[in-house]
Amino acid sequence: MGPLDFHVFLQPVPTGETTxxxxxxxxxxxxxxxxxxxxxxxxxLGSLLGVLRTVPSRGLRAIATAYVELFRNVPLLxxxxxxxxxxxxxxxxxxxxxxxxxxxxxxxxxxxxxxLFTAARxxxxxxxxxxxxxxxxxxxxxxxGLTLPQAYRHVLLPMAARIIVPPLTSETLNVFKNSAVCSTxxxxxxxxxxxxxxxxxxxxxxxxxxxxxxxxxLNAAVLLVMRRVExxxxxxxxxxxxx
Amino acid sequence: MxxxxxxxxxGALPFLWQGMKISLQITLVAIAAGIAWGTILAVMRLSPLRxxxxxxxxxxxxxxxxxxxxxLLWFFLVVPTLLRDVLGLSHATDLRLASAxxxxxxxxxxxxxxxxxxxxxxxxxxxxxxxxxxGMRPLQAxxxxxxxxxxxxxxxxxxxxxxxxxxxxxxxxxxxxxxxxGAAYKVGDRDGRLVxxxxxxxxxxxxxxSAASFAVRRFQQRLAA
Numbered sequence: 001m002g003p004l005d006f007h008v009f010l011q012p013v014p015t016g017e018t019t020x021x022x023x024x025x026x027x028x029x030x031x032x033x034x035x036x037x038x039x040x041x042x043x044x045l046g047s048l049l050g051v052l053r054t055v056p057s058r059g060l061r062a063i064a065t066a067y068v069e070l071f072r073n074v075p076l077l078x079x080x081x082x083x084x085x086x087x088x089x090x091x092x093x094x095x096x097x098x099x100x101x102x103x104x105x106x107x108x109x110x111x112x113x114x115x116l117f118t119a120a121r122x123x124x125x126x127x128x129x130x131x132x133x134x135x136x137x138x139x140x141x142x143x144x145g146l147t148l149p150q151a152y153r154h155v156l157l158p159m160a161a162r163i164i165v166p167p168l169t170s171e172t173l174n175v176f177k178n179s180a181v182c183s184t185x186x187x188x189x190x191x192x193x194x195x196x197x198x199x200x201x202x203x204x205x206x207x208x209x210x211x212x213x214x215x216x217x218l219n220a221a222v223l224l225v226m227r228r229v230e231x232x233x234x235x236x237x238x239x240x241x242x243x
Numbered sequence: 244m245x246x247x248x249x250x251x252x253x254g255a256l257p258f259l260w261q262g263m264k265i266s267l268q269i270t271l272v273a274i275a276a277g278i279a280w281g282t283i284l285a286v287m288r289l290s291p292l293r294x295x296x297x298x299x300x301x302x303x304x305x306x307x308x309x310x311x312x313x314x315l316l317w318f319f320l321v322v323p324t325l326l327r328d329v330l331g332l333s334h335a336t337d338l339r340l341a342s343a344x345x346x347x348x349x350x351x352x353x354x355x356x357x358x359x360x361x362x363x364x365x366x367x368x369x370x371x372x373x374x375x376x377x378g379m380r381p382l383q384a385x386x387x388x389x390x391x392x393x394x395x396x397x398x399x400x401x402x403x404x405x406x407x408x409x410x411x412x413x414x415x416x417x418x419x420x421x422x423x424x425g426a427a428y429k430v431g432d433r434d435g436r437l438v439x440x441x442x443x444x445x446x447x448x449x450x451x452x453s454a455a456s457f458a459v460r461r462f463q464q465r466l467a468a
Binding site for chain 2: 208
């Protein structure tokens with residue numbers, strides 16, 4: 001191993017349209033885009049599932065519980081490969097999926113996989129948030145004549161959402177970190193760009209140092225944003241619920 | 244419509260079992276080393292000496308900020324070079340398993356240390372004070388009085404983390420090391436039966452991990468009772 005040489009990042013890539021640094025930044029952009037989209041899916045689906053886990057109906061509760069069990073007990077990598085290699089084969093219409101742009105195929109499979117995986121974890125936080133509210137809140141809402149959906153919409157969810165922001169911060173960080181798994185199906189996000197750089201330049205240490213530094217910056221940026229959200233959403237008198 | 248054909252599984256079982264043994268080896272080594280190193284880190288973090296506490300805090304937050312895939316790539320790059328220099332091994336020696344074990348142990352230690360820190364803090368201060376009043380030195384009080392109780396309190400979380408760790412070992416795929424998942428992928432790729440092998444691998448993980456989670460929940464209820 002020779003001395004570190006970071007000039008390599010300023011050299012043009014073989015096709016000439018950008019520099020190696022440009023590749024890394026493209027990867028960073030894909031990581032951010034993927035994580036943001038997956039996070040949106042996870043938040044929507046996870047909230048819905050979290051509500052289902054607390055409703056009176058046994059059947060609906062069982063569906064949400066089964067979802068959480070399934071998505072928590074299969075490794076993320078296995079889930080990703082199933083979404084990318086298996087689902088298009090066995091689901092009707094999969095043929096058309098295989099004809100779209102390869103980048104979009106990888107991106108969609110990654111987004112669905114990360115989103116659904118994270119939804120199971122968001123679901124548990126939402127459930128913990130709703131369960132941490134005193135039973136009186138639900139009873140009072142119903143006694144005032146609100147229907148159950150109205151009670152969730154106007155009373156339980158707004159409170160629970162504010163209580164669970166701190167645990168959701170760590171889930172947000174997890175989405176960004178887990179997105180690195182998607183490099184395994186060829187999606188050129190940050191980690192994959194770093195590996196590609198090693199293949200092209202044989203500068204493994206420099207590439208990995210740069211990628212690691214970018215992840216640290218990303219982590220710090222997400223944390224900074226979430227701390228502001230936490231400060232603005234804190235409910236006076238409540239400590240964080242869940243873990 | 245795709246025709247499922249499971250016929251390549253029976254013949255592949257011995258190879259898959261070889262892979263499962265690698266997954267289990269990495270898991271067990273990383274649990275043991277991760278808890279040991281994680282406990283040391285937790286004690287360091289609670290140390291009254293600021294530099295020691297900051298060193299441990301820095302270690303934990305560094306490893307918690309980087310994706311596991313990236314950590315593994317680092318270890319597959321650095322550990323073989325390092326071990327070869329130190330032990331004078333030839334380049335032919337396959338060090339991927341050793342690299343994976345070192346990588347997972349050091350990575351999981353950061354997560355175990357957070358659990359153990361909470362565990363140590365869950366033991367009432369009176370316990371440590373009583374031990375000190377009896378004439379024990381601080382580390383003796385930690386080892387003989389506080390840590391045994393911390394372990395007991397945190398056992399369910401430590402076990403849950405072990406299940407997550409077992410699932411995460413599938414990520415050694417990035418080094419092409421044939422753990423259970425890697426073996427299943429290789430067989431599927433070879434026989435053109437990727438769909439069946441991936442579904443089978445997912446099902447095996449699901450059965451093992453949900454059985455283990457169920458056992459942990461039962462154990463937790465017994466602790467609480």
